[in-house]
Amino acid sequence: MSEYKIEIKSLYKIFGPNDKSMVDLVANGLGKQDLLDHHKHVLGLRDVNIGISANSINVIMGLSGSGKSTLIRHINRLIEPTVGQIIVDGKDVLAMAKEQIRDFRRFGASMVFQKFGLMPHRTVLENGMYGLNIQGVASGEAEKRAKHWLNRVGLSGFEDRFPAQLSGGMQQRVGLARALATDADILLMDEAFSALDPLIRADMQGILLDLQNELHKTIVFITHDLDEALRIGDDIAILRDGELIQKGSPQSIVLKPADDYVADFTKDVNRARVLTLNTLSHATGSKEGLPLNSDLSIEQAMQAMIESDHNLVTVMKENKPIGQVSLSDMVGAIAKPKTTDSGASNAYR
């Protein structure tokens, strides 16, 4: 079996009546605009190959219209691909019959929506129970489990309200509880926090990270906000016009943007906070300088260096020195990067 929980292979999605006959044109390089102008079809995704690791938060980023929602909806087959393969736990999702797809959605993958997707005629508790009702869990048990998850997201005491009586942040907590209640391994989150105020949003990111520390779900998280991606992502993939441009750790995206599009995303980021000593460390054999843990951000390291009057750091991992970083290395890393040309090739790891 593959090292990935979810694998997407050569996925194309073209919207329009003759989508299948357009694949060759698109594969041979016809652009999104030309496809629309000359063939009246919309390019959704072009040759996307991506592996999503288990037990981690995988962020998919891109501007509006880049195909993020289209991509995530292929994973539970809310959208049928034009061609391609989607493999979850070694099973081909596209080969599943209707009944199996339903079971996969009931037990295997649950979803959180940008506009919450709550059912206005159901109370908070009944919304939390929805997935369990569909699974066929007895109502007493379902109520117990839904209450547990509502409690976990901080909504105890609101069980009998209707969604319209809650603030946006609280509504999305209901959405999160509803998704967690089904116990699915996979959590699909399509711009789940984008509709929230910045403060509430940071709050929700915190809740998600806390839960993830304990639950270790495979989360696919869509956002167009880099700060959000860097805060919660273990891994970031970037889409443009339906194509996967770059995929890698948050550090590598910031440090080595594959092209100007990615560089544009990363230009306003606080690099000192994102980059860690680990990424800058180079082995020298020397043990001089202030010993600091490799997980520290550059910002934290600089703070420590100034306080102790050092200008060199020995990077420690599990109490062993693995290399050194100088103050000028740090300053260089914080300055804007050049784009690398090898970007396309690290799109698929």
Add this chain to the structure above:
Amino acid sequence: MSFFTKFPEMERADLRDLKKGIDSSFKEFSRSWGESIEAFFDPLFYFLVKFEKLLLATPWPIIILIVAALSYLGSRSWKLSLGAAISFLLIGYLGMWNNTMSTVALISVATIICIAFGIPIGIAMSKSDRLQAIITPVLDIMQTIPIFVYLLPVVMLLGIGKVPGLIAVCVYAMPPIVRLTNLGLRLVDKEILEAADAFGSNYRQRLFRVQLPLALPNIFAGVNQTIMMALAMVVIASMIGVKGLGVPVLQSIQNQYLALGLMNGLAIVALAIIFDRVSQQYGKRLQRHREGGNDV
């Protein structure tokens, strides 16, 4: 040049033959099928008769209690409930009790039939654009064709009486519930339906747990309109032998009895207002969850 001044009509004799042909073949059809069609509607007839008899046999204080209770259950308003009770007392006092019971029976049975057929048709329509394109013009015809024109074949087939009257009422009153069921289901938020799908709902779960409840306010508006249109047909139905408040109204037109016509007309209006207010209040309560605020 008489071609342009006189319309090039069909030959008189041909036209007469055509009409005769249609008439005689329909008569033929009704002679050979009339009885089995009547038999088909028999259960309807028994149901209507039984219900009417039940209403007439129930002591009037009990009926008034039931009216007041149902009004209260529907509207949660003491005023409305009291108003309904007083209207019924007045109706009885003015000698219109039996006719009112017949009309209530007719309207209730017609509404039940319209709901039983209209909602499933509306559901089917909401699923298929093609079906919608076929049924919509049929509904338009049902509502616009002069009532007497379709009354005629119904009477020829079934004679005059309760069942043809009931069918005429249903034909006229069914379209709103079909239309509003279809509309209500189509208006349900796509994102909510997507959420239902994403959690693995099957067709029935999606329909009964999400779509129908969210369409209910619209469906209910359809029920309300259906009741109103059925009431509007009461006088016309009495022309083909349906008992009820329509009969005295018809008599008063023929004999110029102003007071009789006015009283029975007002009794129909009173029924309409009670049905309308109660069902509207009930419909509003169905939408309570849409309101914000922390009052619950």
